[in-house]
Amino acid sequence: MIIQIEPQSDVPIYEQVSRQIIEGIARGDMKPGDTLPSVRNLAADLGVNMHTVNKSYHELEAKGILTIRAKSGAIIRSVEERALTSEQLQQIEKNLKPLVAEGMVLGASVDQIELMMKKVFADLQMPVEGV
Secondary structure (H helix, E strand, O other): OOOOOOOOOOOOHHHHHHHHHHHHHHHOOOOOOOEOOOHHHHHHHHOOOHHHHHHHHHHHHHOOOEEEEOOOEEEEOOOOOOOOOHHHHHHHHHHHHHHHHHHHHOOOOHHHHHHHHHHHHHHOOOOOOOO
């Protein structure tokens, strides 16, 4: 698992870690049942505070993506264990809305925005009809 931190980014480091773990799972780089590095090891590898990695892991656990077990570490949950809830779907829509609105304000058409979404899915190697 390769995670690259951008210290100058406006995105908090714990969120950068969370996003990259999620992308790694979506791409299939990490599979259900895989154990993530220990908080201590990942923090040392990234050169960040252990609390930063711990916050990321706990955020991913709250989203239902990981299970944290004492002495076993953070384990990626199976697709069945992380079934999408209506609340999660609403949160995804809420997060997408400002990005779509920005695209609209800048003149992007519905077709262009749909194409961008399909490109993101293709980049993450997830099958999408019509791609």
